[in-house]
Amino acid sequence: xxxxxxxxxxxxxxxxxxxxxxxxxxxxxxxxxxxxxxxxxxxxxxxxxxxxxxxxxxxxxxxxxxxxxxxxxxxxxxxxxxxxxxxxxxxxxxxxxxxx
Numbered sequence: 001x002x003x004x005x006x007x008x009x010x011x012x013x014x015x016x017x018x019x020x021x022x023x024x025x026x027x028x029x030x031x032x033x034x035x036x037x038x039x040x041x042x043x044x045x046x047x048x049x050x051x052x053x054x055x056x057x058x059x060x061x062x063x064x065x066x067x068x069x070x071x072x073x074x075x076x077x078x079x080x081x082x083x084x085x086x087x088x089x090x091x092x093x094x095x096x097x098x099x100x
Contacts, residue, residue, distance in 0.1 A: 027052040031093035036062055036080045037069060040089040046070060047085060 006013040028035060028050045039045040048066045051058055065080040075081060082094055 025052055026050060026055075028088070030088050031095065033094045033096070034058065034062065034083050035085050035088070036065060036083040037085060039085050 002012070002015075002017075026049065032052070034050045034054075035047045037046060039047060046066060046069065048062050051062075061078055062080065065075050065078055068074065068076045087094055
């Protein structure tokens with residue numbers, strides 16, 4: 001991108017990038033996993049968040065799970081209960097064993 005920019009702003013050609021970060025990285029600091037389902041202390045608050053860079057990959061399954069939870073009061077197709085807020089309230093982090 002720098003060559004394109006320097007054609008318009010030649011002074012930027014002397015600049016070097018040493019470090020960069022772009023975008024919002026959403027995750028929970030407890031165990032770095034998503035939080036799906038009702039909050040343990042706030043009535044009628046259903047969460048589906050904390051996916052970091054996996055949102056578009058996991059969104060269809062989580063959307064379906066939350067829809068089932070709201071409609072039927074339980075997960076029916078996929079059991080997403082391991083990602084509930086309860087694990088945070090009870091200090092039980094969900095540890096991934098297959099991180100590559």
